[in-house]
Amino acid sequence: MTGTTPASGLHLPRYLREPDVTRTPVGFPDYRSTGLRAPLRTPVDLPHRLTEITGPVLGEDRVKPEDADLTLRNGGEAVGQRILVYGRVLDSDGRPVPDALVEVWQANAGGRYRHVVDVFPAPLDPHFDGLGRVMTDSLGRYEFMTIKPGAYPWGNHHNAWRPAHIHFSLFGRAFTQRLVTQMYFPDDPLFGQDPIFNSIPAAARHRAISQFRLERTVDNWALAFEWNIVLRGADQTPFETEDDGDVA
Amino acid sequence: MTIDPLDVPDVTEPYQPLPGRSRSTGFLTEPLRLGTSPSATVGPYLAIGLTWPDGTWAADEGVEGGIWVRGRIFDGADQVVPDAMVETWQADPDGGFPSPEDPRGASSYPGFRGYSRVATAQPPGEFAVHTLKPGRVPDGEGGLQAPHIDVSIFARGLLDRVVTRIYFADEAEANAEDVVLRGLPEDRRATLVAEPTQDGYRLDIHLQGEHETVFFAV
Numbered sequence: 196m197t198g199t200t201p202a203s204g205l206h207l208p209r210y211l212r213e214p215d216v217t218r219t220p221v222g223f224p225d226y227r228s229t230g231l232r233a234p235l236r237t238p239v240d241l242p243h244r245l246t247e248i249t250g251p252v253l254g255e256d257r258v259k260p261e262d263a264d265l266t267l268r269n270g271g272e273a274v275g276q277r278i279l280v281y282g283r284v285l286d287s288d289g290r291p292v293p294d295a296l297v298e299v300w301q302a303n304a305g306g307r308y309r310h311v312v313d314v315f316p317a318p319l320d321p322h323f324d325g326l327g328r329v330m331t332d333s334l335g336r337y338e339f340m341t342i343k344p345g346a347y348p349w350g351n352h353h354n355a356w357r358p359a360h361i362h363f364s365l366f367g368r369a370f371t372q373r374l375v376t377q378m379y380f381p382d383d384p385l386f387g388q389d390p391i392f393n394s395i396p397a398a399a400r401h402r403a404i405s406q407f408r409l410e411r412t413v414d415n416w417a418l419a420f421e422w423n424i425v426l427r428g429a430d431q432t433p434f435e436t437e438d439d440g441d442v443a
Numbered sequence: 444m445t446i447d448p449l450d451v452p453d454v455t456e457p458y459q460p461l462p463g464r465s466r467s468t469g470f471l472t473e474p475l476r477l478g479t480s481p482s483a484t485v486g487p488y489l490a491i492g493l494t495w496p497d498g499t500w501a502a503d504e505g506v507e508g509g510i511w512v513r514g515r516i517f518d519g520a521d522q523v524v525p526d527a528m529v530e531t532w533q534a535d536p537d538g539g540f541p542s543p544e545d546p547r548g549a550s551s552y553p554g555f556r557g558y559s560r561v562a563t564a565q566p567p568g569e570f571a572v573h574t575l576k577p578g579r580v581p582d583g584e585g586g587l588q589a590p591h592i593d594v595s596i597f598a599r600g601l602l603d604r605v606v607t608r609i610y611f612a613d614e615a616e617a618n619a620e621d622v623v624l625r626g627l628p629e630d631r632r633a634t635l636v637a638e639p640t641q642d643g644y645r646l647d648i649h650l651q652g653e654h655e656t657v658f659f660a661v
């Protein structure tokens with residue numbers, strides 16, 4: 196079987212969309228910045244054609260070995276609790292996403308980002324820049340060493356604090372699969388007051404929370420958290436027959 | 444069947460490429476539906492993780508036919524959004540994609556990557572992408588799409604990316620045939636059409652307001 200049919204010329208996969216009840220909305224009233232930014236009109240459905248089912252190949256040339264250890268920068272060791280963060284990148288039909296670029300960024304142990312607009316008066320760490328990059332292996336696995344980020348205040352509401360989190364960016368293989376997300380830590384007492392966390396529909400919030408894994412802690416060195424990331428998978432039904440009318 | 448993404452079976456076989464695969468080529472023997480990971484905002488500090496020195500170059504500097512596609516992003520108060528990230532993805536001038544997911548095969552067009560990632564930085568608060576004008580690609584319904592660029596916008600205040608397309612004003616004939624443009628009300632099509640400039644094209648994007656850009660659910 197090939198990916199083409201004579202009738203339509205092309206026979207393309209359709210990437211499944213997370214249902215509304217578990218998909219994070221673009222805007223969320225309690226997150227104030229969404230007010231003037233989240234589009235107000237209903238988005239127009241865009242069937243998946245060639246531009247949507249293809250995507251850039253971003254390879255190893257963007258990643259250096261030291262990018263997988265955020266605790267070592269500028270010739271010294273970052274302050275904070277060392278943690279190993281690991282997991283797998285899959286698509287929603289359980290297929291691993293291999294050789295995929297994973298980019299992460301985060302605050303330091305005190306909750307401060309190395310960024311000009313972060314004015315939270317917690318100290319910067321000369322040995323922590325908060326940037327990491329890794330590639331998934333042939334089975335979709337990734338891991339990196341970092342320090343546990345601190346919570347930080349952000350002014351959205353009185354005494355607003357972001358729960359500790361690590362930002363993740365992933366491409367998958369198709370434009371349709373692009374994902375920017377945040378990983379949280381188990382049992383964070385700040386979840387209840389955070390509108391960014393709570394913008395995730397309740398039924399899907401647990402997907403954003405990593406799990407503590409004693410068995411992967413590094414003896415005398417680092418704690419470990421597992422977080423599996425699921426990108427959109429393709430509907431395989433069109434591949435069952437050659438002429439089911441599903442066109443690109 | 445939905446399974447908790449935090450607790451999925453171990454993987455034992457490498458991924459099989461999408462085109463031409465059948466249900467039985469996966470490592471799982473039955474369909475599995477994992478809930479996808481929730482999207483989240485890039486926040487205000489995206490520059491730490493997502494800035495690439497070569498991000499602007501969808502096509503290499505100096506390549507024959509290179510154009511600059513520029514624009515600004517406006518919020519609902521008509522203020523320029525100074526902290527957004529724009530990503531673009533498009534076909535090469537022959538209508539091919541440098542992607543193994545293209546069922547026609549990955550194309551390889553000299554000096555062309557097809558992908559850009561740029562920030563809107565002040566001043567002047569605009570994004571600028573160096574690229575080649577895309578060719579027409581099949582629409583899968585027997586016709587050809589007009590030249591277009593797929594665009595994702597990420598920013599503080601957007602919990603998910605928003606997706607739009609850039610078309611070109613000097614492609615009136617192709618635009619009139621385009622399956623996506625044809626599906627839009629006439630008065631809204633203009634929000635996707637970039638105007639020629641001295642060195643390329645320009646299109647401002649409005650997240651909200653009277654001129655709100657057409658955004659797509661993909």
Ligand SMILES: [Fe+3]
Pocket residue numbers: 302357360362486
């Ligand atoms: Fe953050």
